[in-house]
Amino acid sequence: MSFSKINFWIEGDISTTRIVSRLLNDVSGEGNCDTRLLSTVGWSSLVSGVNIFCRSCDPRYAWLPTYLREHGIPYAYYLDDNFWKITGSGELARYYKSAEVVMSLDAFVENASFVITHNKTFAEFINRRFPDVKCELLPVPFDTSLIRKIAKKLAVKPARDAVVGYAGGYKEEEFALLQEVVEQLGKERPEIRFEFIGGVSDELRSLNNVQWFPGFSDYSQFLEFKMARNWSVGLAPLMESQFNASKTNNKFREYGGCGISAIYSNTTPYVECVVSERSGLLVDNNVADWVEAIKRLVDNPQLRETIKEESFKYVELNHSHESIIPAWREALDRISHDSERLMSSRIRFNYVKHFHLSGMSRVAKRMEGATATSIYGFVLKGKLKSLLNRAPVRKLIKAFAFVALIAAGLYLLKAGIM
Structure with a gap:
């Protein structure tokens, strides 16, 4: 087994996520599967182990799959429901039918190293919709x-x-x-x-x-x-x-x-x-x-x-977990990455995420392509601006400038007298 930790990213706590999380704990070794909400995603976690995104399609994170692919973070995508063909008129059905959710779902599937599913009919549907996407038909768990x-x-x-x-x-x-x-x-x-x-x-x-x-x-x-x-x-x-x-x-x-x-x-x-x-x-x-x-x-x-x-x-x-763990380990062993672990990579990701979630996608895209020097400059500029905007700091600077002005005047006065 080439991996020691699994990051299991979920959008909410439902029966499916609990079932799969229990299995992944056994696949990776007890305590080595970290189940986290997608809203908490961060660079340090992403580079710490194998990543699996479960049923993720929140439109606010539609940018994430492409970003991960471009920065060397492969992932598996877990999907056990055909949301493209969901039926009904309830709130849940309306959500998954919305164009922005479908677009986000497409992005997570298209950029995955492979899609984990359990149903041959569903795998064939995914392959027709995304000919270049690989599906792993893994056995579904029951503990x-x-x-x-x-x-x-x-x-x-x-x-x-x-x-x-x-x-x-x-x-x-x-x-x-x-x-x-x-x-x-x-x-x-x-x-x-x-x-x-x-x-x-x-x-x-x-x-x-x-x-x-x-x-x-x-x-x-x-x-x-x-x-x-x-x-x-x-x-x-x-x-x-x-x-x-x-x-x-x-x-x-x-x-x-x-x-x-x-x-x-x-x-x-x-x-x-x-x-x-x-x-x-x-x-x-x-x-x-x-x-x-x-x-x-x-x-x-x-x-x-x-x-x-x-x-x-x-x-x-x-x-049973005992019977299907080998197949899951073999599949997850194929996910390897050569990701950036530089401080600038972590800072860049945090700012890109912040700007995307704030509705400032253009700024986020500029940050994605920024050099390390530009990122540090951006951070220092922001810190300095924040510091100057604090009232006590402004007063301190004004007082320092006033004292410096008086000192300079006294120096010039003394120099003139002499």
């Missing part, structure tokens, strides 16, 4: 060692009445489907209860057979709570779209890793990993099929046990 620690803490509970669960964010189309499913089962099988962790619609939450729990900011607490609910069945509906076809099999990893038998939409990315009747049930996206699949799994404990065992085996073999 099974964390699951074992949680399992030791949880007391074995007796089987509950049938409880069907969903854990994840709100999805408009998927929740419209689930609402009809839950309503129908409320009439046909009122003993079946439904629980939602995180996302839920107002309509679902108002149903008598539904209980809702808020999401968690701590990923390990989220997994522990989900396992403690002791669900009979987990749900993973996903509508067909170009955006969804680029996703990872996150629900399968979590349900399988947590020992929950689950039902999945018969779409990518689940058709690539779920063997129906063995490691899960694959069903088409219609109410009748989902209702029948839930009833079947609730009523068949032997099938549930088979799915639990097979899905956990698959997750451990293909997604």
Whole structure:
């Protein structure tokens, strides 16, 4: 392993960044992955290790990818969602659809040494959009060692009445489907209860057979709570779209890793990993099929046990940290850089960042091409100007000038008398 430290740059603390950060800590050695907000990016950190930017596309940093390439700082770019094809009309969708965000996203992808993704369909999309960009299809992580620690803490509970669960964010189309499913089962099988962790619609939450729990900011607490609910069945509906076809099999990893038998939409990315009747049930996206699949799994404990065992085996073999660390290390070993470590490089970067974030892009671009002498001159000029603008300093200079003037007058007077 040619690197000793990883800088993992994120725009916000979300489940994806927590999952990948846990893996990178194991890839680099405990404590050698520094997860930082993009807003804190600085030259000293950038030159201290291998850099990975995660889902970065903040328009305020659209200048950064080109700057890094021109100054000898290669980086990997991590992307697990096809933001170019995002659907919906919510605030998040509107953000990623905006022209300036797309432009920034393009810049981060185009200037990366390679793009890390997990989905072949998505990698092919990126290569069509950016023919010169290399994609690394690396296995997506799931920390099974964390699951074992949680399992030791949880007391074995007796089987509950049938409880069907969903854990994840709100999805408009998927929740419209689930609402009809839950309503129908409320009439046909009122003993079946439904629980939602995180996302839920107002309509679902108002149903008598539904209980809702808020999401968690701590990923390990989220997994522990989900396992403690002791669900009979987990749900993973996903509508067909170009955006969804680029996703990872996150629900399968979590349900399988947590020992929950689950039902999945018969779409990518689940058709690539779920063997129906063995490691899960694959069903088409219609109410009748989902209702029948839930009833079947609730009523068949032997099938549930088979799915639990097979899905956990698959997750451990293909997604555990122990099994995928070699592939990640091999990829990150290929990132090497010959970056400038001069004091002037650090000062230049700080000023370029400051001017870009202040909306003074023209000044920032002039600073990018400035010589070391010009940079030091600029800094000294700024320091002197700041010093002179301080009221006490101005008074001191005026007093010194007054004393000097009197001294000069006395000297001349004495010289004239003599």
